[in-house]
Amino acid sequence: MKNPFHFRARKPSYDGYAVVTGAGSGIGRSFALELARRGSAVVCADLKLEGAKETVARIQEAGGTAHAVKCDVGKASQVEKLAAESEELLGHPVTLLINNAGVGMGGKFDELSLEDWKWCMDVNLWGVIHGCHHFVPGFKKRGGGAIINVASAASYTAAPEMSAYNVTKAGVRALSETLYSELKRDNIRVNVLCPTLVPTNIIKDGRLPARYSKLADHALMHYAMTTSDDVAKLTLNRLDRGELYTTPQVDAKLFWMLKRATPNLYANLLGFSYRFVKQ
Ligand SMILES: NC(=O)c1ccc[n+]([C@@H]2O[C@H](COP(=O)([O-])OP(=O)(O)OC[C@H]3O[C@@H](n4cnc5c(N)ncnc54)[C@H](O)[C@@H]3O)[C@@H](O)[C@H]2O)c1
Incomplete structure (x- = not known):
């Protein structure tokens, strides 16, 4: 059988010692596998250790180096521990952090409890803040590093019935935009990933109302324009080129342009089309 990691040693991405949060599934798993393919050693962190172990097993079977760590990114102390443990496991300072762990949340604003908001904010926004807070000092000390923050096209599309999710992702995008310029002189690259489905x-x-969770999952699994593997490859390539934004799909790019070119028209179009959504 052809070795799936035969592209090994296509450095940098960026630049050989990575930590990926939420690496036990989806986009995080794809990032971990692609980094290993490019020759990086990877710490796969996840709230669900079993998922992280499965990712590690796939990397090791193909001859790569990876370690599984249980970590809840919503807890600052666990992310602090992850930073120290990762350096020990890798036997080298971490050079790339991917703040990918995230949860889905939908529903009308008045249907969401404050506990729903807290859960979503803790993982999606505080998780990224915790990651940057505990890894940036190490990057500065070492004279460089890189961060990929996984936001979403939801960070600018502002679709109805996604208030909590949209807020967290807008925060991740704003943080990434700020850090991109602030950390440039410290030789720290930042990329923010903003995909649609x-x-x-x-x-x-995730936590979505029963009235449309099945439909939403069907759309996600059958009408997405790309795969998590392609998204991971593209994002790492853009990081390597020093670019800030990754908007992988055509619809992500179109929403971005429309919102920026005509913000009021965009908001009115959304409000108008939402009137026709069955309640
Ligand atoms: N799938 C999409 O359509 C889509 C679109 C835009 C952005 N995103 C973002 O991509 C990222 C990855 O999501 P995915 O689509 O691969 O979903 P996924 O559910 O397949 O994977 C998310 C992973 O994060 C882990 N996780 C959840 N809470 C955690 C916590 N507190 N601490 C550590 N790990 C935790 C889960 O166990 C899981 O392994 C998320 O930030 C998500 O918001 C996804």
Whole structure:
């Protein structure tokens, strides 16, 4: 059988010692596998250790180096521990952090409890803040590093019935944009990934109203324009080129342009089309 990692040693991406959060499924798993293919050693962190171990097993079977770590990114102390443990496991300072772990959340604003908001904010936004907070000092000390933050096209599309998710992803995008310029002089690269639909477990494992969760999952699994593997490859390539944004799909690019070119028209179009959504 052809070795799936035969592209090994296509450095940098960026640049050989990576930590990926939420690496036990979906986009995070694809990042971990692609990094290993490019010759990186990878720490696969996830709230669900079993998922992380499965990713590690796939990497090791193909001859790569990886370690599984249980970590809840919503807890600052666990991310602090992840930073120290990763350096030990890799036997080298971490050179790339991918803040990927995230959860799906939908529903009308008045249907969401404050606990729903807290859960979504803790993982999607605080998880990324914790990651940057605990890894950036190491990058600065070492004279460089790289961060990929996984936001979403939801960070700018502002679709109805996604308030909590949209807010967290807008925060991740704003943080990434700020850090891109602030950390440039420290030789730290930043990329923010803003995809539309990618077929993963995000809806199955998320909190969405029963009235449309099945439909949303069907759309995600059958109408997505790309795969998590392609998204991971593209994002790593863009990071290597020093670019800030990754908007992988055509619809992600179209929404981005429309929103920026005509923000009021965009908002009115959304409000108008939402009137026709069955309640
Ligand atoms: N799938 C999409 O359509 C899509 C689109 C835009 C952005 N995203 C973003 O991509 C990222 C990855 O999601 P995915 O689509 O691969 O979903 P997924 O559900 O397949 O994977 C998410 C992973 O994150 C882990 N996780 C959840 N909470 C965690 C926590 N507190 N600490 C550590 N790990 C945790 C899960 O166990 C899981 O392994 C998320 O940030 C998501 O918001 C996904």
